Amino acid sequence: MNSHTTSLISLRDVSLSFGPHQVLERITLDIPPGQTLAVIGESGCGKTVLLKLMIGLLQPSAGQVIFDGKNLAELGDRELTRQRLRFGFLFQGAALFDSLNVFDNVAFGLRQQEKLGPKEIEAAVRQRLEEVGLPVCRPLTPDPSPPQGRGEKMPVGERSLKAAATGETDSVAAGFSLRTPEGVEHKKPAELSGGMKKRVGLARALALDPEVILYDEPTTGLDPIMSDVINELILQTRNKRPVTSVVVTHDMKTALKVADRIVMLYPLSRLRPGELQILFDGAPQEVSACLDPRVQQFLRGEAGEWRVERGE
Amino acid sequence: MATAGPVRARPISALGERAVHALTLLGDFTLFAGRAFRSIIRRRPARHTLLSSFYKVGVRSVPVIVITGLFIGMVMAVQTYHQFHRVGMATRLGSIINITIVRELGPVLAATMLAGRVGGAMAAELATMKITEQVDALACLGAQPIHYLAAPRVLACALLIPLLTILADFMGILGGALICTRVYGIEAHFYWQHTAAFVETSDVVMGLVKAMFFGAAIGLISCHRGLFSQPGAEGVGRAATEAFVASFVVILVLDFFLTILLVGLLQWLGTGACAL
Numbered sequence: 001m002n003s004h005t006t007s008l009i010s011l012r013d014v015s016l017s018f019g020p021h022q023v024l025e026r027i028t029l030d031i032p033p034g035q036t037l038a039v040i041g042e043s044g045c046g047k048t049v050l051l052k053l054m055i056g057l058l059q060p061s062a063g064q065v066i067f068d069g070k071n072l073a074e075l076g077d078r079e080l081t082r083q084r085l086r087f088g089f090l091f092q093g094a095a096l097f098d099s100l101n102v103f104d105n106v107a108f109g110l111r112q113q114e115k116l117g118p119k120e121i122e123a124a125v126r127q128r129l130e131e132v133g134l135p136v137c138r139p140l141t142p143d144p145s146p147p148q149g150r151g152e153k154m155p156v157g158e159r160s161l162k163a164a165a166t167g168e169t170d171s172v173a174a175g176f177s178l179r180t181p182e183g184v185e186h187k188k189p190a191e192l193s194g195g196m197k198k199r200v201g202l203a204r205a206l207a208l209d210p211e212v213i214l215y216d217e218p219t220t221g222l223d224p225i226m227s228d229v230i231n232e233l234i235l236q237t238r239n240k241r242p243v244t245s246v247v248v249t250h251d252m253k254t255a256l257k258v259a260d261r262i263v264m265l266y267p268l269s270r271l272r273p274g275e276l277q278i279l280f281d282g283a284p285q286e287v288s289a290c291l292d293p294r295v296q297q298f299l300r301g302e303a304g305e306w307r308v309e310r311g312e
Numbered sequence: 313m314a315t316a317g318p319v320r321a322r323p324i325s326a327l328g329e330r331a332v333h334a335l336t337l338l339g340d341f342t343l344f345a346g347r348a349f350r351s352i353i354r355r356r357p358a359r360h361t362l363l364s365s366f367y368k369v370g371v372r373s374v375p376v377i378v379i380t381g382l383f384i385g386m387v388m389a390v391q392t393y394h395q396f397h398r399v400g401m402a403t404r405l406g407s408i409i410n411i412t413i414v415r416e417l418g419p420v421l422a423a424t425m426l427a428g429r430v431g432g433a434m435a436a437e438l439a440t441m442k443i444t445e446q447v448d449a450l451a452c453l454g455a456q457p458i459h460y461l462a463a464p465r466v467l468a469c470a471l472l473i474p475l476l477t478i479l480a481d482f483m484g485i486l487g488g489a490l491i492c493t494r495v496y497g498i499e500a501h502f503y504w505q506h507t508a509a510f511v512e513t514s515d516v517v518m519g520l521v522k523a524m525f526f527g528a529a530i531g532l533i534s535c536h537r538g539l540f541s542q543p544g545a546e547g548v549g550r551a552a553t554e555a556f557v558a559s560f561v562v563i564l565v566l567d568f569f570l571t572i573l574l575v576g577l578l579q580w581l582g583t584g585a586c587a588l
Binding site: 052055057077081084085087089091092093095096097098108109112113124204208 | 440444445446448449450451452453454455456535
């Protein structure tokens, strides 16, 4: 059986260089639907670049990135945008739009689609914010009537939004009781803490009901408790909907907690000749048994003699 | 001896690198400009992005244009009065001041103010959005960054700069007239009569056409510098500086070539009309 045919995302011999600096070399990776993959590795080894290749924000210097059978490099702007909407991306610094408040940030993707009315968007935003533990205080007049003129034509991806809009889900029902003065929807990103930014970023990534969620260092810069909250949210998101997830992290606790599979990348500059950049690819329970000292060193989080000897 | 070759070759290779870099930048900019124009033609930018850009570019530029326009007119009057007065042609000042303002000073002044006030800020804003991954986030949420960020800004610069130029022209004319008629005591009737005799509609239109090109150039250069900035605070600062410097240089270069082109066009139209 060809693994490519069952993969949702497939990287085939992908290399990427920025000018003379090569970051990735001949990476081959297949991610089946529904899997939660954690990509681990030290800073600068190309983890974030790998995520951006998967969603077509970067184009490989060589090789192919295939998403759902389509080579992203061969898609036109419009089709690439359409495919990107099947992804949700939680950026490292959340990348919330500075000029917009929390509500408008989460609503941004929905408004771009121009498929839902203001009330449906408001309900969907409310639901997403409540899902990530940020109750809103803005009073909402529930409008149970379905949007006029859409009916059966609504795509699959919008069903949960519609459900939210019509108050059919538990979380929306719970949301009405969670109306508190601490609601964040009017706040600008600059007024939020790091953990809240990540949660709003996650709400925004979930807003379009994506099939794939890409998490870039979701717990970096957060305290241990907030890190665990984010880990729980990742697990909760996976349990609620049949998503494929790729979590880029250097936090082993996150990787071991949320992933079905772990891949460890290593910086090209320190690889021995002929070695592959992926040092480990397997289940989380197997990673501690890996004999490669570099994997063990990363797991233990030690600088170690190996690096000190080279003055790094 | 072994190192003589490389050492000698270094300045040449550095020059070559610079030339390649400059050509790459020019190619990037041309592609970017093409994509921005295509985006504007294919689909009008969203109303709220347009209005926000129009406000920032147009409304907020009004005070600075009013003040600089007024003073540039007054300075023109002070600079030219004594020479003209000496040869007994002070009443002709209206024509020389006003034709200079509508043809050159108004458009260039409005463009320079726009490049300084708006261009640098736009480049810094977009560069910050880029380095904080907000531009990537836009792309992930279904908005094409060039359409969402660059198109409204370029449109605002290109469409509003003619209005700002009219304002700069008006204030310059007013400033010149105030000094000439109120301070130096030139008879207002003759001042305006000479103005009307020499300043034609084509002069004003020429200024506005040039301004539109300046505006489009400022918008494109600033957005390009912002969206392709280097990372870090230094990258943002450099993007803002480069946007202003490049815009200013391009304004003057464009001014020269557009003036040649438009003057030639006017002459050709004039001869054509005479021949008919």
